[in-house]
Amino acid sequence: MNSMKSGWFSELSDLWPGVALSLEVEEVLHSERSQFQEILIVNTKSHGRALMLDGAIQCTERDEFSYHEMISYLPLCSHSKPKNILIVGGGDGGTAREVAKHPDVERIILVDIDDRVIELSKQYLPRLSLGLINPKVTVVVGDGFEFLRNHHGEFDVIITDSSDPVGPAEHLFKQPYYELLKAALKPDGIIASQAGTIWESMQQVQNTLGHCKAVFPVATYAVTAVPTYPTGQIGFVLGSLDNQINFAEPKRMFNNEELDQMEIRYYNDKIHRAAFVLPRFVEKNLQSAQKTNS
Template sequence: MDALKEGWFSEINDLWPGIAVSLEVTKVLHREKSQFQDILVIDTKAHGKALVLDGIIQCTEHDEFSYQEMISFLPLCSHPNPKNVLIVGGGDGGVAREVVKHPDVEKVIQVEIDPAVMEVARTHLPFMAASLDDPKLTVNIGDGFEFMKKHRGEFDVIITDSSDPVGPAECLFQESYFALMKAALKPNGIICSQAGTAWANLDHVTKTLNHCRTVYPVTAYGIAAVPTYPTGQIGFVLGSLDPTTNFREPIKIFTEEELDKMKMKYYNDKIHRGAFTLPRFVEKALTSSHEIPQESRKEL
């Protein structure tokens, strides 16, 4: 609190040097140090309630839906029949809220390492956490690595909703993690992981995508606008075991009526396609960083 101005929360982190995201605070709703991280919930003047973990804004009531919808529906709508879904992380409940909306999804398992985040979300962020009690969802408290080692070949889609690559989430951005997800997928399964912003962390984005490329025959990097994230944008790395997957073209396309019924605010098929149209400097960096022989992979 009060890093730059009294009454404001300012996110200052070496992950995005020279950048600070600040929110005017009307009230501190909750603060604790769990076994894994510092947890802060604040009520803000312009963005409603906000969840902050280890000093980094995870979501605000004002714009959380864009992240949750995109990390969920980009992979779900790229899979022909996403019946069984695994969520790693996502303790605030936002990804679960979106995944259970998809009409083809029958069973969702969520593995969250920090139960304190879920309890805080249930109390202070019910607009996100309500789906933690959805009948499609089973919640497991524990380590995602250990869970997937024991559940091989079970999931059509795996979504990793992690915090940034510091502290307990650092291991979720390594090549070994992408290989572990592959083993937990059914044939032709798809993964999607939060992968940072190219505007402030292009090296991190390229490294994460390259880890994904070593494991999956089809990969892609897509983007979404989230105003309260550093640079106003976040990206996702996707990988598919099906060599015919085309992430740019959604398999499942919803009508306006269906989108309204699901209370979608950001995602539709046009946004899906546009997510993979990248600025030239990003496209060039991701292409030039690729070290795997061209004939060994297919990519957008």
């Protein structure tokens, strides 16, 4: 649930009990209940426009680039030639925007179940929705689960840019989904999925990594900083069918001039390596994410 009180939006969730982030709201731009979820778009005093789904902040204009660059370039730069990309979720367009910048990428399919998120992002979030109108991108409105069932051995990289494990995204955090991801990949394919924060959702991180490890010969967890997400940090699980891969060492590196031309603000090869360096307590907790789903 969310709370609007005295001009402030506060994110309240059972996923992180006792913790809330608040943003001062200058204007409510749009609010509706779609077929799948509550959608709220506001203009904030300090972070530009913000998108909330079912009361949880999905992105703000001020800090969204950290999340979208990292969920895109950690897997893309770990692959030797990422040509065909699938994005499940990501209806705001931010991940598609970043993926389309990669010079090797030729074809992107974005599948999101909620057409209203797509249309409202085009209307109210032009900085993000650039990805939805890029010529490399084909947008499909539908269930990512069903889409994967009908596409086998097709993609070099699959990115799951989902909301939290409640509502329409809940099944994207379970092992059968990772089995579908595996089947949809080419032989050296890579997946990356939003996986929660170790500070408030350690069990979720352990479970998600465990599902990934049960399916992929190599699986790991990486982090990035996003101030308007719970605890200011979010993580990703990455899995690969290449059992020789070292996710912490990028295969493709861009120099500063290339990064400037691509308008990359957060990611570089140093940030890539650092994303896989985890505190000791996290390493110890994730050791319990076994290769079989308990």
